[in-house]
Amino acid sequence: MVYSIRFSEDEQAAIEQYALMYGIKISEVIRKATMEMIEYKMDIQTFKDTMERFDNNLVTCSREDVGKELGFL
Numbered sequence: 560m561v562y563s564i565r566f567s568e569d570e571q572a573a574i575e576q577y578a579l580m581y582g583i584k585i586s587e588v589i590r591k592a593t594m595e596m597i598e599y600k601m602d603i604q605t606f607k608d609t610m611e612r613f614d615n616n617l618v619t620c621s622r623e624d625v626g627k628e629l630g631f632l
Contacts, residue, residue: 574588
């Protein structure tokens, strides 16, 4: 699929410099940046969801109880 994206002159220059510095195509810079942003946002949401489930189902055990459960005590 093809998309058209408009960048300011400064943004375009930064993208071009980055691509030149790393020897990759501009399209690859944009693709990688987009995918990293999506993955980051999804990781943050997964973390938030996990912490909410943890907070809502918090169970605590003493060190002794854990040791007995694992057969250390």
